[in-house]
Amino acid sequence: MKVETRQREGVTILEPKGKITIGVGDVALRDAVQGAIESGATNILINMSGVSTIDSSGIGELVAAYTTVTNRGGKLRLYSLPPKVSDILQITQLITVLDILDDEEEAVASFR
């Protein structure tokens, strides 16, 4: 699993590609979020469109990232969730807790 990082209109966009699962993907996501925070990012988006599988550890990392960024006064939002990622977040009622947007345009605009 790889996570690419880019900027758009002052927003840091993280793009994980592959599986966010225990042992590899979850650690890569944690490192990417930590790296963004250490670079001073306060408005962070995660483009979920490239995520093929997420397990409870990956979801745990998303939740941890959300609370870490929020506790530091920043905002972390997700967008472009594949249906199965959306389903698994729905099942544990996280779809209503995490900030989730449909696509990048809407997600970037949410910070304006």
Place this chain on the structure above:
Amino acid sequence: MGEEVAEVQLSIDSQFENIELVQAVLDDSLERLDFDEDSRYWIGIAVREAVANAIKHGNRQDPEKQVGIGLRVVEDTVVIEVQDEGPGFDPAQVGNPLDPENLLKPDGRGIFYMNRFMDAIEYNFGSEGGTLVTMRKRIGTGDARSGEEDSE
């Protein structure tokens, strides 16, 4: 039912990367049993969670300890077993991740997903240690996200 599936037995070292091997073998067996792609995906998540728990909480990632995985068909049901060498645990002590105080906890969802995606889960604890998780899923029952609407 599709092609006959012989009993499958696997034994892996307690390393997370081995979960991929388990998933590949499992997916092949489930496909032969005519589980559709969605069902294979959700059963795969349940088994990933069981194996991850066995590696992490059971065997504490001790590479000397093994996780055994078995798959067999009993009548119209696929039975998947995951065995570790750990000290065991009390399933009743595992919190509900839907409780408001647990909703934003980073852990505690694995067993919940296993229960959601399988028809039945059973735990057996050996007298000399080791946890055996037995998961059952009826063949031909469609999408494995059984009871999704209950969570809403």
